[in-house]
Amino acid sequence: MNHSLIEEAACRAGITLLEEQIFQVDRYVEHLKEENQKFNLTSIIEDEAIAIRHLEDSWHAASLFKRVAPFSM
Structure with missing residues (x-):
C-alpha cells in the first residue's frame, strides 16, 4: 500500500505514526489482502478504500475509548 495513503x-484520524508503524500498517494491509483471497474477509479491497474504511475508521473509533473512560483498576 502507498505509505502516503x-x-x-492517520492524519485525518488525528494521529501521527512513526515510520516503523507505517511499515507495520502496510504489512498488515498486505497480509489482510493475501488472506482475503483465501477466506473472503472483506469486500473492501482497493487501497484507498482500505485506508479510509478499515484504518481511518478504526483509528477514529479507538480515539473514542480514550475520551469516554480511561481504563483503571
Missing part, C-alpha cells in the same frame, strides 16, 4: 488516513 496510510499517513493521510
Whole structure:
C-alpha cells in the first residue's frame, strides 16, 4: 500500500505514526489482502478504500475509548 495513503488516513484520524508503524500498517494491509483471497474477509479491497474504511475508521473509533473512560483498576 502507498505509505502516503496510510499517513493521510492517520492524519485525518488525528494521529501521527512513526515510520516503523507505517511499515507495520502496510504489512498488515498486505497480509489482510493475501488472506482475503483465501477466506473472503472483506469486500473492501482497493487501497484507498482500505485506508479510509478499515484504518481511518478504526483509528477514529479507538480515539473514542480514550475520551469516554480511561481504563483503571
